[in-house]
Structure formats: C-alpha cells, structure tokens
Amino acid sequence: MAGDQEAEPVHRRTIEIDAFEEEDTYRVVGRLRDERPWAAAVGQVQYLHDMVLEVEVARTSMTIVAARATMHRFPHSECPGIEDAFGGLVGLNVARGYNREVQARFGRALGCSHLEFLARAIGPVVVQAMTSAGARSGYHPRAEGAGREVVASATRWLADTCHVWAVGGVGEQKLALGWRPGVDGYPSPTLVELRRRTGEGAGAD
Numbered sequence: 001m002a003g004d005q006e007a008e009p010v011h012r013r014t015i016e017i018d019a020f021e022e023e024d025t026y027r028v029v030g031r032l033r034d035e036r037p038w039a040a041a042v043g044q045v046q047y048l049h050d051m052v053l054e055v056e057v058a059r060t061s062m063t064i065v066a067a068r069a070t071m072h073r074f075p076h077s078e079c080p081g082i083e084d085a086f087g088g089l090v091g092l093n094v095a096r097g098y099n100r101e102v103q104a105r106f107g108r109a110l111g112c113s114h115l116e117f118l119a120r121a122i123g124p125v126v127v128q129a130m131t132s133a134g135a136r137s138g139y140h141p142r143a144e145g146a147g148r149e150v151v152a153s154a155t156r157w158l159a160d161t162c163h164v165w166a167v168g169g170v171g172e173q174k175l176a177l178g179w180r181p182g183v184d185g186y187p188s189p190t191l192v193e194l195r196r197r198t199g200e201g202a203g204a205d
Helices: 079-089 098-106 113-136 144-157 170-176 191-198
Strands: 012-021 025-035 047-058 064-073
Touching: 012 113, 025 113, 047 113, 064 079, 079 098, 079 113, 098 113, 170 191
Parallel strands: none
Antiparallel strands: 012 025, 025 047, 047 064
16 A cells, blocks of 8 residues: 555564474474554654463374463553463364364463464464475485375375365365475466376367
8 A cells, every 4th residue: 555665664573483393293492572663753652562382292193292372561460370371282283173262272361362363373384394304304205105204294284274175175186186285386286287297188178
C-alpha cells in the first residue's frame, strides 16, 4: 500500500523460530517480541513482550519430550507465574491434532495468549526442520534407502496438513514419481511437468 515504507508502525510483533538437529531430537527455540517503535521518543514503554519457548521433539515420534517457557519482558508482575504450565506441552505430537491440543491446554484463561500463539507456531516448524535436515544430509534423490525414508516421513507427518498434502493428492503423487523435497528446485516442478519428465505424461494433453 502507498506510504507503508515511510510510515512508522504503531506496533511491531516479531516471531523468530530456530530449529536445531540434535542426536535424537529437534530442539526448537521460539521467541516472540512486541514493540511500540514510537514510544521511546515520547517517554512511554517501548518493549512490551519478550518471551521464549523452547521445546525438544523426539525425531522418531515427533512427540515433545521437554518444554520450557521464559518471560524476559511482560506487562504484569504476575505474568511469569504461568511459565511452568507450558511444561504441559510434553507428550504432544506436533504433527497430529497439535493446534487443537495446545488451545485446549493453554487457550484463553488457561495460559498466556502470547506463549500459546508461539507454541502453535512451533509445531509446523518441526515438520519443516525434518525436511531441512534431510536436505542438508545430502541424500541422493534416487538413493533407495534415502528415498524410502523421505517418502515414509512425508506421507506420515505431512498427510492432510494442507491442500497439496491431502491424502492421495499432489504431494504424494510427486513423491511416487521420484521427486524429493529440496533437490528438484524450489518451488518444485508441477505434477504435470514431473509426469512429462518421467514419461508418464507422454501423449497427455
């Protein structure tokens, strides 16, 4: 929109989430910050929230095995009293019904709306970390063992997470044609193009 680049925002929320591959887990660190960029100049509070949520997720089961919340900046002295409650993330599977369970355990008066938002944001990052870890490991897209592992992981954890990964949909069909995340360009070729490459689309309109 016109003027956005010159305008000073009335509010800024920053979300940063880093995922680290460890021996048996993915360690994911999420940070949420709220700031009023204009406030310092007029003597008001500039930094409202600075909160960190760290979880460890078992790589084989995608289940949270450790969780810790820390509030560095908060509006009420009582706010940090809810930190320990987020240890209740332990036991949740980040790929199956995760958002529903997070909201049931920490939504509204049961938790902190900012940490709950951060917890929901962390779930999809773990799935992305799994794909990124596979790409970094240098698996060959046609290697038999690597291929089976990638297909199994994708169909297990990504099924029905979006329209592309609907069961039997585009994502699964691409995997069946030999496509592997991170090795065939980004964004990936269309299903039609992959079929042409493999010869399955020969003669098709």
